[in-house]
Amino acid sequence: xxxxxxxxxxxxxxxxxxxxxxxxxxxxxxxxxxxxxxxxxxxxxxxxxxxxxxxxxxxxxxxxxxxxxxxxxxxxxxxxxxxxxxxxxxxxxxxxxxxxxxxxxxxxxxxxxxxxxxxxxxxxxxxxxxxxxxxxxxxxxxxxxxxxxxxxxxxxxxxxxxxxxxxxxxxxxxxxxxxxxxxxxxxxxxxxxxxxxxxxxxxxxxxxxxxxxxxxxxxxxxxxxxxxxxxxxxxxxxxxxxxxxxxxxxxxxxxxxxxxxxxxxxxxxxxxxxxxxxxxxxxxxxxxxxxxxxxxxxxxxxxxxxxxxxxxxxxxxxxxxxxxxxxxxxxxxxxxxxxxxxxxxxxxxxxxxxxxxxxxxxxxxxxxxxxxxxxxxxxxxxxxxxxxxxxxxxxxxxxxxxxxxxxxxxxxxxxxxxxxxxxxxxxxxxxxxxxxxxxxxxxxxxxxxxxxxxxxxxxxxxxxxxxxxxxxxxxxxxxxxxxxxxxxxxxxxxxxxxxxxxxxxxxxxx
DNA sequence: GTAGGGTTAG
Numbered sequence: 104x105x106x107x108x109x110x111x112x113x114x115x116x117x118x119x120x121x122x123x124x125x126x127x128x129x130x131x132x133x134x135x136x137x138x139x140x141x142x143x144x145x146x147x148x149x150x151x152x153x154x155x156x157x158x159x160x161x162x163x164x165x166x167x168x169x170x171x172x173x174x175x176x177x178x179x180x181x182x183x184x185x186x187x188x189x190x191x192x193x194x195x196x197x198x199x200x201x202x203x204x205x206x207x208x209x210x211x212x213x214x215x216x217x218x219x220x221x222x223x224x225x226x227x228x229x230x231x232x233x234x235x236x237x238x239x240x241x242x243x244x245x246x247x248x249x250x251x252x253x254x255x256x257x258x259x260x261x262x263x264x265x266x267x268x269x270x271x272x273x274x275x276x277x278x279x280x281x282x283x284x285x286x287x288x289x290x291x292x293x294x295x296x297x298x299x300x301x302x303x304x305x306x307x308x309x310x311x312x313x314x315x316x317x318x319x320x321x322x323x324x325x326x327x328x329x330x331x332x333x334x335x336x337x338x339x340x341x342x343x344x345x346x347x348x349x350x351x352x353x354x355x356x357x358x359x360x361x362x363x364x365x366x367x368x369x370x371x372x373x374x375x376x377x378x379x380x381x382x383x384x385x386x387x388x389x390x391x392x393x394x395x396x397x398x399x400x401x402x403x404x405x406x407x408x409x410x411x412x413x414x415x416x417x418x419x420x421x422x423x424x425x426x427x428x429x430x431x432x433x434x435x436x437x438x439x440x441x442x443x444x445x446x447x448x449x450x451x452x453x454x455x456x457x458x459x460x461x462x463x464x465x466x467x468x469x470x471x472x473x474x475x476x477x478x479x480x481x482x483x484x485x486x487x488x489x490x491x492x493x494x495x496x497x498x499x500x501x502x503x504x505x506x507x508x509x510x511x512x513x514x515x516x517x518x519x520x521x522x523x524x525x526x527x528x529x530x531x532x533x534x535x536x537x538x539x540x541x542x543x544x545x546x547x548x549x550x551x552x553x554x555x556x557x558x559x560x561x562x563x564x565x566x567x568x569x570x571x572x573x574x575x576x577x578x579x580x581x582x583x584x585x586x587x588x589x590x591x592x593x594x595x596x597x598x599x600x601x602x603x604x605x606x607x608x609x610x611x612x613x
Numbered sequence: 614g615t616a617g618g619g620t621t622a623g
Contacts, residue, residue: 166614168614170614171614198614200614201614203614229615234615235615269616295616298617300616303617304618327617328618329617332618336618339619363618363619366620366621369621393621394621397621399621401622424622425621426622429621462623467623
């Protein structure tokens with residue numbers, strides 16, 4: 104790919120650090136040496152595994168780092184808890200706080216709270232860990248209550264406390280209280296880059312991007328990539344794309360920055376910036392990153408660059424269900440149904456864990472069949488959802504399949520499906536009715552069509568689009584008086600069909 | 614031992 108001028112050309116090549124905690128995982132002949140080297144090399148999981156296999160016991164001060172490494176492995180974490188009980192150090196503030204945090208990060212809130220309850224002495228860090236745990240799990244009012252209890256207990260709160268409370272304020276939509284924290288932070292010299300990030304995130308969540316920018320500008324300490332990302336993300340969430348791209352030009356991005364940048368490109372359908380971000384991804388060693396590649400692939404496909412989308416797909420080393428769904432949808436929505444089906448079969452053949460097709464994948468496959476008129480393939484796929492994958496087809500799958508049958512003139516088969524749905528009211532959605540009505544229009548079936556039309560107008564009586572569709576149906580089958588009557592009903596209700604619109608970036612970013 | 618950034622497919 105050639106780019107005349109890159110907006111991101113000065114971004115330097117830096118490989119992301121991706122140290123794997125299992126990298127040094129091999130049990131040598133000298134466990135004692137391995138044990139301490141694992142701990143020294145910050146590879147606590149391997150040290151823990153040696154301990155659990157009857158090796159050297161962990162020392163009291165080893166527990167916090169081992170627990171921190173267990174935050175994605177709850178079963179290991181529980182085993183560490185048992186070791187702590189045996190060593191009678193489970194109630195000491197430092198290891199107990201680490202234990203609380205481990206349970207919190209593993210999603211075991213009840214266990215985390217139990218640890219806190221059983222702590223005989225609770226210092227500020229223990230309280231902070233508790234408040235963070237409550238905020239993390241959406242228990243915001245409990246978090247605020249805990250903050251008050253902490254103060255009541257005479258514990259002096261810290262910057263950590265205020266960051267967690269600020270997050271709670273954002274999710275409770277407590278703007279005034281959050282602003283109070285801001286004033287307090289400024290007045291008492293609690294500013295830091297972390298606090299600044301929390302404040303930027305807080306103001307962004309209220310759409311107050313100017314205030315977020317002011318926090319950033321006034322930040323009187325070295326700015327790191329996280330605080331930049333918070334502001335870039337805030338700008339994008341608040342649709343301030345120009346500001347976001349200006350910031351992007353003046354920073355050194357990491358994977359998270361690029362994720363935000365790609366989401367902005369997708370929102371704007373801006374392929375030019377997308378291609379430049381693609382170059383940066385390659386230069387910075389993110390060329391195979393599954394999340395970034397999926398987003399990029401989708402952008403290429405949305406912009407009609409199907410070959411580029413496929414190239415990106417091929418480069419993903421660990422393709423997930425989203426990657427496969429994306430590429431199937433890319434081909435399918437551009438009328439390449441056979442290619443989409445070929446990819447779907449390749450996906451099925453993989454039979455790997457995590458790459459099993461899901462409901463979204465099936466929708467992509469059905470859409471692909473519908474766009475290319477592949478009736479038999481579509482039918483096979485529709486029925487394999489339940490038979491082979493135990494996925495209950497949703498109304499969107501029915502709508503798509505009925506549409507496919509309707510276009511092929513298979514009105515009776517479509518009707519049978521439609522009638523079968525009448526028993527489950529939640530599946531007979533306006534979209535299903537629209538698909539069935541179209542099928543009736545194509546087959547000029549007045550009786551069935553009138554039945555469907557009636558139901559559509561019952562379900563979607565305030566949607567002008569439904570009246571237009573029904574009116575078009577009557578016109579198509581030659582019932583002009585019916586068509587005119589519908590238009591009159593629509594006018595009588597004061598409904599007006601909105602004019603369709605679409606947009607694509609031609610120059611610049613907005 | 615506790616705090617800050619994003620999450621991709623319809």
